[in-house]
Amino acid sequence: MLVTPRTLSGFRDRLPDEAIAKERLLKKLTLVFExxxxxxxxxxxxxxxxxxxxxxxxxxxxELxxxxDHGKRDVALRFDQTVPLARFISQYKNEVGLPFKRYxxxxxxxxxxxxKGRYREFTQCDFDFIGSKSxxxxxxxxxxxxxxxxxLGINDFIIWLNHRNILNGICKYFGITEEKAIQDTLRIIDKLEKIGAQGVKEELQKTLQLSEKKAEGLLQTTSIKQTQHQEEFFREIAHMKEWNEELKNGIEELENMYALLQDLEMDKDCYRVNFSIARGLGYYTGIVYETTLNRLKSLGSVCSGGRYDNLTKTFSKESLSGVGASIGLDRLLAGLQDLGLLDSKATTARNLIVCTHQDFLPxxxxxxxxxxxxxxxxxxxxxxxxLKKQLSYADQKGHEFTIIIGEREFQSKTITLKNMTTGMQLECLSFLKALEIIKS
Amino acid sequence: MLVTPRTLSGFRDRLPDEAIAKERLLKKLTLVFExxxxxxxxxxxxxxxxxxxxxxxxxxxxELxxxxDHGKRDVALRFDQTVPLARFISQYKNEVGLPFKRYxxxxxxxxxxxxKGRYREFTQCDFDFIGSKSxxxxxxxxxxxxxxxxxLGINDFIIWLNHRNILNGICKYFGITEEKAIQDTLRIIDKLEKIGAQGVKEELQKTLQLSEKKAEGLLQTTSIKQTQHQEEFFREIAHMKEWNEELKNGIEELENMYALLQDLEMDKDCYRVNFSIARGLGYYTGIVYETTLNRLKSLGSVCSGGRYDNLTKTFSKESLSGVGASIGLDRLLAGLQDLGLLDSKATTARNLIVCTHQDFLPxxxxxxxxxxxxxxxxxxxxxxxxLKKQLSYADQKGHEFTIIIGEREFQSKTITLKNMTTGMQLECLSFLKALEIIKS
Structure with a gap:
């Protein structure tokens, strides 16, 4: 009996055009990380x-x-790359040396x-800096x-920045100090996009027993977003440093970070402070990042992360601090596709050589x-x-050129070159002439 | 309670030096495949x-x-890349078009x-040509x-070639014609290295009820190995084509293949016929490959494969023929290490910049x-x-150059460059001068 060829629900194959695009993308990211x-x-x-x-x-x-396994051990497939990193660094911190930067x-x-759009197996692309609080x-x-x-050819994006201490400081200012209540607050604020300002306010009042005025204030404060120049923005929020130590520390860390980036050739409009970014909840302890594409806001964040201070707490009493981010590769691929920035060829070859007789194959x-x-x-x-079948193979896969070897070409050791985009055909070229055309 | 950080038995981590070496190797292989x-x-x-x-x-x-899973489905982790390929091509052969070449x-x-040296999770690196019998x-x-x-820098290797029809033909010549008996014969011959000629002969006699003379003949025939020039070799075995159709076909296919490779810039000593290569047993139906490194014979084959005609039989009545090979990546990495062909740096960076004061970081x-x-x-x-701690970080990881920014360098916007191999230090260079030295 035949088995029906199929993948598990939530799992998928990548056909060549997509797999090639992914491979190109990873190659570029690897170069950047390295x-x-x-x-x-x-x-x-x-x-x-x-x-x-x-x-x-x-x-x-x-979801694990x-x-x-065969030895009756309880085993599981990894659900992220951070927990394995924590185990790894607990085991090998002496061998690899700190600080340790891994991708x-x-x-x-x-x-x-x-x-739709969610898979049970997906690719993560993480880079982290372990063992330094700098x-x-x-x-x-x-x-x-x-x-x-x-x-990757994307130049219209914003890296949104926030700091856990800023969120803690804002909560404290509005009278929320217990860890559990802070977590609830962050979780509710995170829903802004989903349930709107009114919804958030109501939920804050209900869950945290806040007065309407406080809920309103909390919402307004966490809605602060940098839209102006950096100096101007930090001038405008400078008074918040007086509210409490947490806010002072959080804002100053952002300022110090901006100072380091000041002279670099990065477009300063591409990274901005946003007090509503609350991701990671309990996990992050310092700065947090989210990245949105201006032309595809609905995509959500394509690269998120932050600083965490308790990476290795499961494995070791010694606590290691880390900071890093993760690129949502599948999401980014989908975004690049939508932006027309993906080449969708099903071949890795530029040329296809076709012969009209067996004897010409050598x-x-x-x-x-x-x-x-x-x-x-x-x-x-x-x-x-x-020949028609061979040429349609090139058409289907996306070769740029077909090189045809017929009797005449074989005898004269020349090449007939067909440009598959323009349809133009040049006959009986020398190898070097053909190479010149292909390279031009 | 703390959890002991450890991997499962038979599983392992790769530290940076090994992971970098593997990544470099895969990058090179990818370029070749593409x-x-x-x-x-x-x-x-x-x-x-x-x-x-x-x-x-x-x-x-x-071993599966x-x-x-959560939905009570019986699921399993893949044990090779060939079965998933068979499923894939059964599902998408129209979308991808035949012939199909995938890595x-x-x-x-x-x-x-x-x-030792065997892992329960390992990397396979396959390339196959599906849907053409050419x-x-x-x-x-x-x-x-x-x-x-x-x-990869290896130039001292032999790709050993054999053909299933040659093995079948030899068996037939010695009176072995049943599929089961042929399989047994191949399995026994495959043990030559392990149990020696006498052992093989005895086992052939015992298992297949062969006369000593036939066992001896079988052993001698399957021991034929090409040591001379191709023309000479094929001349010497030409008489075997008369033995039966299988031998005729197998030898002629090898000859045809050699003809295609004749004019290429490949060292002809690097691929040779060897009648003892019996790998894959039931699986392969045509040519078979094995590759050994001359300077590391004990390593075994680093790249093996062959032609198979029943790839999709589980999924479809239509049979597709394929031919391909698989590089044993872990084995090859071990081999390159032994041959001194692996760079064992723990960093991807050539330079490390170190500062003597916080203010110099920007x-x-x-x-x-x-x-x-x-x-x-x-x-x-x-x-x-x-500074000493920072320099020892560069030493540990293997940076080629350290760039030191002290008060003097910061004020004059220059660089002190230390070559970590020679220990030589050049002070207060301009960026361009330093770049020139690093690039040279």
Whole structure:
């Protein structure tokens, strides 16, 4: 009996055009990460369940792919790249040395309810700076996000910045000081886009027993967003430093960070403070980042992160501080697609060589070798079928040029070159002449 | 209570030096695959168990990581990249078009008994040519193996070639015609290295009830190995084409393949016929490949494969033929290490910039940006600690140059450059002068 070929719900294949686009994108990101000296590491997809379970939120625990292996060990597939990093750095901090800058590109698994655009296996692309509390690290993460997007051809984006101490300070100013109440506040404010200002205000009043005036004040304060020049913005919020120590510290850290970025060739409109960014809730302890594309706001954040001080608390009494961000690769790919910034070819080769007779194949292979030596990716159609069929193969896959070897070309050791975009055909060229045209 | 940070038995992490080496290697291999027009695809790590179970051998079924997911589906982690390819091509053959050339680099999982050098999660690197029976495909696989190894700096290797029909033909000549008996014969011959000629002969006699003379003949015939020039070799074995149709076909296919490779710039000593290569047993139906490094024979084959005609039989009545090979990445990495061909740096950056005072950090970041723009990967030490500590960080990670920013350098906007290999230090250079030295 035949088995129906299919993937699991929430899982998917990538066909060549998408896989090529993803590979190109990862290659560019890797260059950016490495230009800053981030290094790759590798951890297994499968870990002891207890390693992953302890750190995750309740929701993530439910979504964990957990099972018993052949040795009756409780094991699970990783659901993110941060917990494996915490385990890794706890094990090897002496070997790798601190501070430690790592990037990682890999798949993670979450048994979420299947829905459009959400997958149960997806690729995460993280870069983190471990073992230093210097604000220079936080500043560098912004540089990496900036350089990554610019390298991918995106130049219309904003990296939104906030600081956990600013949120704590605002909460404190409005009388909210218990950790649980702060968490609730951040969670409610995070819903602004979803339920609107009125909804947020009502929920703040109900959940936190705030007066309408306080709820209104809290909402207005967390709605502060940098729209003007940096100096002007910091001048305008300077009075908030007087509210309490938390706000003072948070705002000053942002100022110090801005000072580090001051002279760099980065468009200053591309990173802005936004007091409503509350992501990560309990997890983050310092700066937080979110990144939106101006032309695709509905996409949500394509790169988020922040500073955390308790990375290794599950594994070690010694606490290590880290700061990093994660690029949502699938989301970014979808965004680039929508922005028309993805090349959607199904081939990695520029040339396809086709022959009209079996005997010409050795010449075709020899030619292909010569093109490859000139760094032109070249494919040979391995069968001798109707020319039309061979040309339609090039059309389907997206080769730029077809090189046709017929009797005449074979005898004279020349090439007939067809530009698949324009349809123009040049006959009986020398190899060097053809190379010149292809390279131009 | 703290959790002990550790990996599962048979699983492992890669530290930066190894992960960097692997990434470099994969980048080079990707360039080679794509220069031939192979395209990447991606399939999930997790599949319906029935997709994987039907195709695997008994041994692999035992080793499968199989479990029930949240929806009570029987699922399993892939154990190779070939079964997912078979499913993929059965689903999408119309979308992708045939012939289809794909490469894939990804991890697979096998719950084998843990032993030195064998891992339960490992990386496979496959390239396959699906949907064409042309011998030109088989020839191209040899070219890809050859180009891959040369690109990695290995030039002392042999790609061993054999043909399933040659093995069948030899068996037939010695009176072995039943499929089961042929399989047994190949399995026994495969043990030559392990149990020696006498052992093989005895086992052939015992298992297949062969006379000593026949066992001896069988052993001698399968021991034929090409040591001379191609023309000479084929002349010497030409008489075997008379033995039966299978031998005639197998030898002629090898001859046809050699003809295609004849004019290419490949060292002809690097691919040779070897009648003892029996790998894959039931699976392969045509040519088979194995690749050994001359200076590291004990490593075993670093790239193996062959032609198979029943790729999609589990999923479809239509049979598709394919030919391909798989690079044993972990083995190859180990080999390159032993041959001294691996660079073992723990950093991706050439430069480390260090400051003696907090106030110099913005200048350091600006300098780093300038170096990166000149394509020199550059890292800034994010903290201001003792210079000695910062320099030992560069020593530990393997940066080539340290750039020191002290009071003098900061005031004059110059650079002190220390070559970490020679220890030589040049003071107060301009950025351009430093760049020139680093690039030279």
């Amino acid at each position: 230009s800053f000296g981030f290094v790759p590491i590798e951890t297994p997809h499968l870990e002891y369940a207890e390693i992953l379970v302890k750190q995750g939120s309740d929701e993530i625990q439910k 792919y957990k099972f018993q 990682v590109i890999g798949n993670v698994f979450r048994g979420e309810r299947a829905q 604000i220079a690290c936080d500043a560098e993460i912004i540089q990496v996000i900036y350089a990554s997007l610019i390298t 010449f075709a292979y020899k030619l292909a070798e010569s093109f490859r030596r000139s760094l032109i990716n070249t494919e040979v159609f391995p069968e001798v079928t109707k | 220069s031939f027009g192979f395209v990447p695809i991606e399939t999930p790590h997790l599949e319906y168990a029935e997709i994987l179970v039907k195709q695997g051998s008994d041994e692999i079924q035992k 990581y199989k479990f029930q 894939v680099i990804g991890n697979v999982f096998r719950g084998e008994r843990a032993q 011998i030109a495909c088989d020839a191209e696989i040899i070219q890809v193996i050859y180009a891959s190894l040369i690109t 200048f350091a970041y600006k300098l780093a940006e300038s170096f990166r723009r000149s394509l020199i990967n550059t890292e800034v030490f994010p903290e201001v600690t003792k």
